[in-house]
Amino acid sequence: MVDAILFLLFAAIAVVCAINLVVQTHPISSALSLVGVMGALALIYLQLGGEFIAAAQLIVYAGAIMVLFIFVIMLLNAGKERKLPRRLWVTYAGVPLLAGFIGVAAFVIERMLPPSPGAKFGAMTHGNPQEIGRSLFQVYLLPFEVTSVLILIAILGAVVLASKEVE
């Protein structure tokens, strides 16, 4: 039962932060809400037995990519977004429709997923770094090398884009 309480707590944090991301006007509040979502998701990955993925989420996503986002927001001095005059019935119709859509999706998921045991903390023991390393360097070696070339291309692209002078 502790698993369920913990999951509901982290899921609530993730959903609240995601709603905050979409609703806030200043990009820095949105960026920090996204860091909150990533932290909550890292804790949920721990519950699902993905220790390496949880650590990678914290190190790579929350610790490097989001810091890059925050740098860009601070450097560009992005201000609050201008509010467009939006008709009120759009909000009143949109939010229930969104909730309805999510309800339909939940119903379909419940129907389509074959019965499987629930998630308990500690039931999955294959998420440790040894297993990931074994799989990454034996089965998925080619995608691993290809992603390293991809990152090299991304670095070159970013450096070229950032150094081009504006005429």
Next chain:
Amino acid sequence: MNFFIVSLIKSALVAFVLLTALAYIQWVERKVLAHIQLRVGPRRVGPHGLLQPLADVIKLLTKEDILPSHVNKFFYFLAPFIAVMFALISIAVIPFGTEIKIGSFSTPMQLTDLNIGVLFILGLSGIGVYGVALAGWASNNKYALIGGLRSSAQMISYELPMAMAIAAPLLMLNSLSFRELVDGQGGFFLGFIPRWSIFQLPFPQIVSFLIFLIAAFAETNRVPFDLPEAENELVAGFHVEYGSMKFAAFFMAEYANMVTVSCVAALLFLGGWQPLWPVEYGSGFVPTIIFGIAGLICFSHALNPARPFDRITLPVFGVVFLGIAGIFLIPIAATILLPLFWFLAKVGIILFIYIWIRGTLPRFRYDQLMNFAWTVLFPLAIINLFVTALTVALTSK
């Protein structure tokens, strides 16, 4: 239930000891810097200034907590909170010694032994960057913003060589959990050379140790890499708008980061709590000898004291040191305290090196700092990792 109560007691003990140690590391730093610069340092508040940290804490707590009107209030409050929280949480995975066995009750001297302990510390130091960046942004002040951005850019630039310097001994020790890393560094070569990472074949990790120390200096924003928080260059950088307790929070976070990084260096490279030479040759008597000599020096100085009140305080210190030396002779206490002594000695040596370098070196300019990270330290870390991997692959069956 038993596990929860024991963990709670251990957490309270570790938190209390850590916070006291943070205050006293500042005392040690001021005294050592003073003696390097041929002056005396704090000596009025208590004998030899030992109550100076207490006076500092009282001052910081009772100062008026100003909230400037032009700051972004939510982030202004959040930034020191993030900085301190993630700096203090990292102590949870650091093992201080072997198990404590009292009768039938045994518990390891560590709050939690995660099997991804090293990744946990790397992740937390990555999130600690947010405290600095947000402090610079929330202060709504161009000096603070520049200081905050520079400091966080420096921290993420040096995270890369640090992670690669950490990866090299991990290749030889094959684990990410701190307790297994230290257990893998036990034993001795030829009977007397300790099997620490810096001495371990096939490739002694001396270069990794140096790269890790340099990157750690930059991660914790210490001299020679402390331009973003220099008082005379940038009006103290990202914490210029913070006063009293929040300022104290940033300093606590910096010292806690220093302690964490020194502990990680001692665990990964210097063998954690493994002794320097085997116990059969008498390394169990090292703490007794050291504290005994300290006590005798105190007594000999008490015979002709420099100041009148030293006639009282120096013998007291002498008695305390001789008492500690005596405790190490009791066999039951020695099995618990001896690994703890070796670990704390290694951490203390690295902290002393931190303070020593602060008193000796000038600071880098910001572009020299970033240039050094990306063009010197990062290729060196890659080459080191490559050579380690090559030697491990060639010598393993």
Next chain:
Amino acid sequence: MPEISLPQSVPLTWYLILSAILFTLGVAGFLFRRNVITVFMSIELMLNAVNLSFVTFSYKYKQVDGHIFSFFVMVVAAAEAAVGLAIILTIFKNRQTLEIDEVSSLKN
């Protein structure tokens, strides 16, 4: 006070529903926000939702392949963030605006 009984182990559908909620919120942010950095962050939210889905199914079949896929998604997201933010910086240098509605000189 009604008796709420929570299950002993968390059903996997709950994780998938959470993933669906996060993905939908990401799409909503992508469609409705005008600041280009917020749009980019909504894309990252969608990628995170998909990661959760991968890890859930990896738990169901007790294999590590879902974690590997999730890892690759993170790597690709990192590369995309680097290049995307460089493009945003260039747009800002050229147009001095961060609203995607105003970068429309190829329209009509």
